[in-house]
Amino acid sequence: MRELLLCPPNYYGIEYEINPWMSRARGAEAALAQKQWEQLHARLSKLDCKVHLITPQPGLPDMVFTANAGLTVGRKFIPSNFRHKERAGEQPFFAKWMEKRGYEVRWLSENLYFEGEGDALFGGDVLFCGYKFRSDIQSHRAVADVLGCLVISAELVDPRFYHLDTCFCPLPDGAAFWFPLAFDDYGQRAIREHVADLIDVSPEEAMHFSCNAVVLERDIVLPEGAPQLVTKLQDRGYRCHELPMSEFIKAGGACKCLTMFMPQREETGDR
Amino acid sequence: MFSETIELRGHIIDSLILPKVLDQILTHGANFKIAEIKIGQKRADQSFARIEVSAETSEALDGLILRLRQHGAEVVERANAQLAGAPADGVCPRDFYVTTNQQTFVRFGDQEIEVRPAMMNSAIALDRKKSSARAVKFFDVNKGEEIVVGHQGVRVVPVQRSTSHTDLFQFINTIVDADEPKSAIIRELGQELRRARAAKGKIAIVAGPPIVQTGAGQHLVRLIESRYVDRLFAGNPFAAYDVERALYGTSSGMSPDLAFARAGHENHLRAINTIREAGGISAAVHQKILTQGVMHACVRRNVDIVLTGAIRDEGPIPGVTTDVIEAQKVMRTKLADVTHVMLLATVQHSLAVASMLAPTVKTVCVDIDPSAVERAVEHQPLQSIGLVTDVEPFLRELADYLRESRVSE
Numbered sequence: 001m002r003e004l005l006l007c008p009p010n011y012y013g014i015e016y017e018i019n020p021w022m023s024r025a026r027g028a029e030a031a032l033a034q035k036q037w038e039q040l041h042a043r044l045s046k047l048d049c050k051v052h053l054i055t056p057q058p059g060l061p062d063m064v065f066t067a068n069a070g071l072t073v074g075r076k077f078i079p080s081n082f083r084h085k086e087r088a089g090e091q092p093f094f095a096k097w098m099e100k101r102g103y104e105v106r107w108l109s110e111n112l113y114f115e116g117e118g119d120a121l122f123g124g125d126v127l128f129c130g131y132k133f134r135s136d137i138q139s140h141r142a143v144a145d146v147l148g149c150l151v152i153s154a155e156l157v158d159p160r161f162y163h164l165d166t167c168f169c170p171l172p173d174g175a176a177f178w179f180p181l182a183f184d185d186y187g188q189r190a191i192r193e194h195v196a197d198l199i200d201v202s203p204e205e206a207m208h209f210s211c212n213a214v215v216l217e218r219d220i221v222l223p224e225g226a227p228q229l230v231t232k233l234q235d236r237g238y239r240c241h242e243l244p245m246s247e248f249i250k251a252g253g254a255c256k257c258l259t260m261f262m263p264q265r266e267e268t269g270d271r
Numbered sequence: 272m273f274s275e276t277i278e279l280r281g282h283i284i285d286s287l288i289l290p291k292v293l294d295q296i297l298t299h300g301a302n303f304k305i306a307e308i309k310i311g312q313k314r315a316d317q318s319f320a321r322i323e324v325s326a327e328t329s330e331a332l333d334g335l336i337l338r339l340r341q342h343g344a345e346v347v348e349r350a351n352a353q354l355a356g357a358p359a360d361g362v363c364p365r366d367f368y369v370t371t372n373q374q375t376f377v378r379f380g381d382q383e384i385e386v387r388p389a390m391m392n393s394a395i396a397l398d399r400k401k402s403s404a405r406a407v408k409f410f411d412v413n414k415g416e417e418i419v420v421g422h423q424g425v426r427v428v429p430v431q432r433s434t435s436h437t438d439l440f441q442f443i444n445t446i447v448d449a450d451e452p453k454s455a456i457i458r459e460l461g462q463e464l465r466r467a468r469a470a471k472g473k474i475a476i477v478a479g480p481p482i483v484q485t486g487a488g489q490h491l492v493r494l495i496e497s498r499y500v501d502r503l504f505a506g507n508p509f510a511a512y513d514v515e516r517a518l519y520g521t522s523s524g525m526s527p528d529l530a531f532a533r534a535g536h537e538n539h540l541r542a543i544n545t546i547r548e549a550g551g552i553s554a555a556v557h558q559k560i561l562t563q564g565v566m567h568a569c570v571r572r573n574v575d576i577v578l579t580g581a582i583r584d585e586g587p588i589p590g591v592t593t594d595v596i597e598a599q600k601v602m603r604t605k606l607a608d609v610t611h612v613m614l615l616a617t618v619q620h621s622l623a624v625a626s627m628l629a630p631t632v633k634t635v636c637v638d639i640d641p642s643a644v645e646r647a648v649e650h651q652p653l654q655s656i657g658l659v660t661d662v663e664p665f666l667r668e669l670a671d672y673l674r675e676s677r678v679s680e
Contacts, residue, residue, distance in 0.1 A: 137342060144315070186288070
């Protein structure tokens with residue numbers, strides 16, 4: 001059974017602006033955000049998985065986005081090194097929490113920016129990684145050293161899609177859905193080379209963060225607002241669970257950003 | 272040119288990071304050379320590439336490197352060149368770096384300094400104050416001058432092979448043997464000379480005595496008259512034979528027009544004597560003593576004549592530089608702006624000139640001796656062709672081909 005890590009949105013709010021979605025002037029509605037998170041939590045809990053919760057911390061409003069805590073593979077946990085100092089304070093809480101649960105914490109050199117599962121998603125045995133806005137490509141190499149797997153590094157070029165999980169979502173059958181224009185030409189080509197079956201998401205639906213989905217075998221939990229994508233996924237036999245995510249999209253996150261897999265994948269590689 | 276060495280590591284092949292970095296280098300007007308590449312064997316293996324990046328200005332290079340860093344490029348710190356003082360005038364420190372004729376840079380301080388001129392078989396003298404590096408011959412070395420020793424901090428940038436499919440020089444070390452057809456290549460050479468002319472290139476001829484002896488002088492005259500020659504390099508004998516032929520119809524006593532020689536060796540010495548008496552070749556032309564031949568055409572068409580001497584010379588003819596060190600200096604100066612050279616039927620002179628050429632100079636060597644052609648072509652491996660043939664048919668065919676394209680005066 002898959003295990004997930006979530007963080008209740010007790011302290012969530014837009015207190016700074018570190019991506020084009022964030023606007024302190026507009027802000028997020030706390031009560032609605034709480035409700036949307038609870039809907040996500042409830043939906044995931046009903047699916048075939050076990051949900052863990054980490055205690056939220058005051059002053060760390062984005063801790064709710066647990067995907068950026070780090071990357072878990074087998075019993076190894078690679079904590080993030082956040083690019084923005086506003087989020088750097090989250091790192092010790094996540095690392096301690098994982099360590100306490102018996103995960104081997106593998107720190108990256110502190111000069112390498114890496115934002116965990118937000119920029120690192122397995123498609124089969126290949127780890128797809130995004131770089132430029134948040135993670136450095138150098139961190140991909142370090143992750144490859146730790147995990148001993150093939151890492152495909154793709155450059156992100158649209159600041160609205162600043163993490164890989166905002167524009168790319170691998171599926172268990174080897175396919176993936178994605179918003180190709182979020183990547184540069186080489187990134188697009190590299191992904192096409194390694195994913196035989198790619199479902200393109202339209203720009204309008206991509207703007208609803210529809211790629212930011214939690215995939216649990218045949219169940220896909222994604223933000224509402226992507227009817228075309230949902231139809232395509234249903235045609236392939238997936239059950240889609242569409243949830244309102246407006247208050248988190250205001251911070252540049254949705255279902256997947258609010259979730260970290262423990263682990264995302266079992267042990268990899270030959271080393 | 273300014274350069275840095277970068278390294279890329281990781282899954283740079285599968286992620287297309289290597290082609291991306293190389294493309295970015297080119298699209299930013301810079302160049303690269305892959306110094307080392309190791310490609311992972313297994314799927315999870317990482318790859319490695321060390322790449323030398325060079326750009327016209329240091330600003331362009333810095334800007335580019337900054338971009339490449341974003342894609343994971345790491346700059347390799349480079350060591351300074353090692354220096355030692357020259358122990359005496361004309362003597363280099365032991366272990367001094369010996370130059371090639373390729374573009375060369377010396378790393379010192381935070382700078383890459385280009386060695387000028389690109390000159391083969393020289394030492395490199397570094398002037399810290401002026402941040403300049405000079406290729407120096409022994410006679411140019413002053414006691415105490417700082418000379419580069421060892422190979423550290425020295426970078427050589429070989430000339431890239433021409434990739435144009437229309438270019439005569441696209442193949443490495445092309446030698447056309449005696450039993451192979453030459454007309455097509457002579458026509459292509461003619462086109463190349465036309466292009467050179469149109470682009471204000473400088474064409475030099477290195478002429479050996481067989482040109483006169485085989486009766487090919489008249490064809491060389493046609494090239495000169497058609498303005499396809501800017502400089503003429505020759506030894507004293509070539510000039511003497513040419514003058515003898517002009518004055519007496521013979522060269523070294525033999526007439527190319529007759530099956531057997533009538534006059535003797537004295538024609539050769541009398542011809543030299545006549546020019547000495549006139550005060551030189553140019554003077555003889557102006558006094559209408561010398562009215563035909565290659566030398567005459569050169570004077571008429573203002574072609575620079577660079578004559579150098581040898582031990583066996585008779586005379587010499589006035590204007591021949593007999594001091595070898597001085598001759599080297601003069602030849603180097605006169606070759607500095609040359610873009611095309613034809614080495615015709617002279618082994619020693621051809622090799623001397625070839626050793627002084629910048630690597631970009633396009634070179635054609637024509638000699639009946641295959642080993643002479645091979646040796647000359649070796650000096651310019653990427654920009655030369657050789658033809659093993661008697662020089663007379665070569666010059667005749669080339670002059671015929673170019674006859675239609677005479678450049679107006």
